[in-house]
Amino acid sequence: MLESELEIELEADGSTKTKLEYLTIDWFVNDYIALIAGKFLSPIGQFRQNLHPSWINKLPSAPPGFGHDGAAPISDTGLQIRGGFPIGKIRSNYSLFVSNGPEYITEWDGAGFELDGIDAEGKGADRDGEKVWGGRFAILPFAKLEIGISAATGKATVTSIEDELGTAPTLSNEQPRDYNVFGFDYYYKLGSVLFRGEYIKSKVGNATSGVSASDGGVWKTWYTQASYRIPRTRLEGVIRYSDFDALSASKDQKQVAIGLNYLFASNFIAKLSFESNDGQSGATSDDDRWYIQMAYGF
Amino acid sequence: MKNILLYTLLVNLSLPLAGFSADLSKKGNSAVGAKVWSDNCGRCHNIRDARELRDDQWKTTVFHMRVRAGLTGQETRDVIAFLTSTNNPPRRNIFSGSSSTSSSKTKLSGKQVYNQTCIACHGENGKGTLPGVPDFTRNKGPLAKNDKTLIKNITDGYQGPGSPMAMPAKGGKADLSDNEIRAVLVYIRREFGK
Numbered sequence: 286m287l288e289s290e291l292e293i294e295l296e297a298d299g300s301t302k303t304k305l306e307y308l309t310i311d312w313f314v315n316d317y318i319a320l321i322a323g324k325f326l327s328p329i330g331q332f333r334q335n336l337h338p339s340w341i342n343k344l345p346s347a348p349p350g351f352g353h354d355g356a357a358p359i360s361d362t363g364l365q366i367r368g369g370f371p372i373g374k375i376r377s378n379y380s381l382f383v384s385n386g387p388e389y390i391t392e393w394d395g396a397g398f399e400l401d402g403i404d405a406e407g408k409g410a411d412r413d414g415e416k417v418w419g420g421r422f423a424i425l426p427f428a429k430l431e432i433g434i435s436a437a438t439g440k441a442t443v444t445s446i447e448d449e450l451g452t453a454p455t456l457s458n459e460q461p462r463d464y465n466v467f468g469f470d471y472y473y474k475l476g477s478v479l480f481r482g483e484y485i486k487s488k489v490g491n492a493t494s495g496v497s498a499s500d501g502g503v504w505k506t507w508y509t510q511a512s513y514r515i516p517r518t519r520l521e522g523v524i525r526y527s528d529f530d531a532l533s534a535s536k537d538q539k540q541v542a543i544g545l546n547y548l549f550a551s552n553f554i555a556k557l558s559f560e561s562n563d564g565q566s567g568a569t570s571d572d573d574r575w576y577i578q579m580a581y582g583f
Numbered sequence: 584m585k586n587i588l589l590y591t592l593l594v595n596l597s598l599p600l601a602g603f604s605a606d607l608s609k610k611g612n613s614a615v616g617a618k619v620w621s622d623n624c625g626r627c628h629n630i631r632d633a634r635e636l637r638d639d640q641w642k643t644t645v646f647h648m649r650v651r652a653g654l655t656g657q658e659t660r661d662v663i664a665f666l667t668s669t670n671n672p673p674r675r676n677i678f679s680g681s682s683s684t685s686s687s688k689t690k691l692s693g694k695q696v697y698n699q700t701c702i703a704c705h706g707e708n709g710k711g712t713l714p715g716v717p718d719f720t721r722n723k724g725p726l727a728k729n730d731k732t733l734i735k736n737i738t739d740g741y742q743g744p745g746s747p748m749a750m751p752a753k754g755g756k757a758d759l760s761d762n763e764i765r766a767v768l769v770y771i772r773r774e775f776g777k
Binding site: 319321368371551 | 622627628629646649650651653654655656657
């Protein structure tokens with residue numbers, strides 16, 4: 286089976302943005318194992334693989350730290366096996382992958398180069414030659430509760446660098462740095478209220494040789510969300526709290542997002558939301574925002 | 584303060600290359616499928632309408648969701664069996680007065696039908712296990728309607744205005760006879776009605 290997803294976004298200025306989120310070939314080995322090859326959504330946590338499509342996400346934005354250069358990886362290129370099996374009466378599901386992993390970004394911080402972000406979006410070419418492996422395991426003690434843990438480990442290298450003039454010095458002999466990710470996620474349904482949340486931490490090691498040699502760092506984020514579908518109406522209310530702790534303080538963000546949705550159908554949704562953000566003062570991460578979104582998924 | 588307006592269209596493409604037709608050689612059980620559907624298919628996104636896709640489209644989609652949701656192969660076949668039977672209620676036998684599908688099949692009691700097929704969505708207490716499933720015990724709930732309407736809605740399936748989820752024809756168990764449908768309605772009225 287071939288799977289792919291194209292996201293087309295029409296922005297307020299009239300421009301459109303099209304993105305290939307994933308493209309994989311799936312092969313069902315037996316009742317418990319499917320083998321996936323290609324560019325797939327990162328199996329770490331639940332937001333990226335299960336909730337990011339905008340007709341599914343109950344808010345117009347991803348929680349801070351779950352976007353680009355965040356704490357949670359976006360996609361991977363490689364091989365994955367996944368599936369589910371019962372443990373007695375309990376349902377469980379798993380995924381295991383090996384991939385090209387991410388690459389790192391460094392910037393000039395006045396005194397030297399400093400790590401600026403993790404570019405964890407499905408690298409087609411393994412420019413740094415370093416592999417990453419990991420996975421997720423989740424159990425559903427009963428249908429209304431799912432608890433998952435995920436982790437990934439490996440090495441990756443700096444492949445993008447910018448100096449004080451905004452130009453890129455030539456990289457040579459960059460030392461591969463450790464890459465470790467840990468995640469925890471949950472889903473719980475209580476009557477008509479859905480709760481979910483997750484915690485993700487990415488840790489990058491230091492490098493002592495190479496042009497970009499510098500200390501390592503940690504990016505971590507968590508959110509928890511509650512949503513309520515008002516019975517016998519098409520309205521849904523949602524509230525989400527997130528706290529993203531990036532390596533550079535200017536990207537840190539605490540956020541409260543509240544939203545009201547109207548469901549024309551299960552796959553066609555209109556959303557209105559307000560985000561109150563608390564970041565470093567003066568930084569864009571401190572700006573509050575209103576969103577209106579219409580999302581349709583086939 | 585920034586205001587942002589987004590229109591997002593998501594195009595998902597799944598193509599059934601060779602590979603899973605073999606998996607469909609084993610049989611699925613539609614009653615189990617109704618339970619797998621109600622337990623799993625509303626976890627990540629709002630539950631979809633069982634009638635929104637054609638059978639062949641559902642096969643591809645459910646295999647796609649098997650990968651997302653970590654279902655086993657058997658659960659996948661059960662959900663497909665459930666969706667196929669909801670989409671294709673077998674034609675009634677117009678020649679015989681009673682339209683029971685097969686006389687060799689042993690007749691189930693109302694309680695048996697309820698516990699095998701209806702309980703997945705309507706729950707042990709009749710209050711419903713999913714958003715969109717009505718509470719039978721409510722005073723002005725569905726049981727306020729007359730038998731003729733209810734029998735028709737159980738037989739053919741039903742979706743009220745503004746309702747997020749449809750009642751699948753015969754609860755997804757295509758071989759229920761008219762007698763069994765009448766029996767299960769009697770059982771529902773007795774257990775959950777006022």
